[in-house]
């Protein structure tokens with residue numbers, strides 16, 4: 001299935017089967033905001049539990065979890081740099097009133113130029129050919145010499161230079177010189193370029209004064225930093241240790257596309273790992289490798305993941321990389337791993353005038369003295385829960401052709417890892433009579449104590465199987481007349497569709513073995 005079609009199919013499936021709905025749909029939705037339906041909420045919760053358990057329970061790296069508030073003192077965002085730096089340069093088209101991120105607008109134009117160069121020389125414009133590495137390896141000299149291609153390369157250089165220098169007048173000039181038009185109005189009637197902060201703000205209390213302005217947190221990490229000493233002291237944590245948190249974050253994204261990939265309200269699962277200064281490099285490498293293992297444990301093809309090391313580092317980082325996933329829109333960031341130095345704790349210490357130091361009683365073998373007081377360095381792992389949801393959902397989704405010579409048939413199936421599937425077992429009496437529902441209810445009562453089950457007695461069994469396939473239920477059990485006689489049932493496996501006869505007393509254990517982690 002072509003990528004664009006795959007994304008559309010996943011969006012439609014997510015809506016039809018109760019995974020994700022557009023927010024406030026009866027009012028035509030709200031841009032880049034989504035609601036999770038009955039099965040989506042289960043899948044999301046299972047992903048959270050899987051992460052939380054891995055971080056705070058099965059891990060031997062001394063990590064505890066917290067749950068801090070969304071609202072924080074406004075000074076927090078001053079110290080973190082979000083008030084001054086968490087912004088993108090934007091430009092508005094005066095005719096269509098459409099707002100663009102300047103870099104996206106210019107990059108779109110650059111892509112168009114490259115596409116033209118390819119079309120002219122090769123007579124085709126597959127998006128894959130736009131990938132820079134591919135161009136150089138497959139392109140004939142003619143492409144590289146094409147005037148559109150050369151212009152695109154020059155524009156890329158100019159864009160990087162102007163963005164790095166915050167030269168807004170220069171960026172506007174670049175747009176005008178190249179006659180880059182709005183996709184809606186087709187005009188080049190642009191406002192000046194302005195910085196647009198991505199944080200949402202609101203007022204606390206009843207008085208609308210500047211001092212009462214607060215922000216909805218754009219990341220969960222700061223809740224961990226400001227509680228660093230509370231946790232360290234009350235849990236008597238010794239460095240190295242970590243603090244994990246799952247929670248909502250809000251960003252007024254301007255270009256919000258890709259379904260739940262880029263939302264204005266989303267959820268993050270973040271862990272800050274506090275280490276002794278000087279050891280951050282080895283811990284960074286450690287978490288980089290460990291986090292990939294977490295992803296791979298979900299059973300997805302390893303070729304779907306890759307690292308992207310950052311060349312340009314944020315002001316607070318001394319190393320950073322993304323774990324990228326091959327979404328239906330191509331490889332994109334799923335999780336970030338950042339070596340954040342002591343930037344955040346130090347900034348909070350400076351602004352709050354409260355010490356953010358840790359006393360390390362361990363002896364430094366080089367000096368023979370205790371390490372003493374210092375501000376720890378931090379390695380952060382930060383994954384978007386909604387992006388993880390999209391990754392597993394789009395990877396699990398398959399349309400299978402089951403046609404035989406006699407009849408045409410197909411099914412939509414979610415081949416989700418049983419660990420995170422919304423429902424683990426469907427219990428289906430073959431008929432609504434002859435005491436079969438009673439046997440099924442008994443089995444339900446036993447199994448629902450251990451995992452999420454679903455009971456259904458309506459419709460032909462084939463239809464019921466298909467509905468369970470579509471929401472990713474790994475096991476279905478059918479109760480028939482023989483079940484009443486000898487206590488055996490048919491268990492059907494979602495992926496292979498294979499069926500086997502087992503005793504009812506074995507069902508719970510079979511399912512438990514597949515879903516536990």
Ligand code: ATP
Pocket residue numbers: 219251253260261262263264266267268333334335336382383384385386387
């Ligand atoms: P991007 O470059 O895609 O905007 P980012 O580098 O700003 O992401 P971080 O600030 O590192 O992202 O946030 C950590 C994680 O939070 C990301 O890896 C991503 O999974 C998730 N995330 C960030 N912004 C959004 C969003 N608008 N919607 C959904 N998830 C998001």
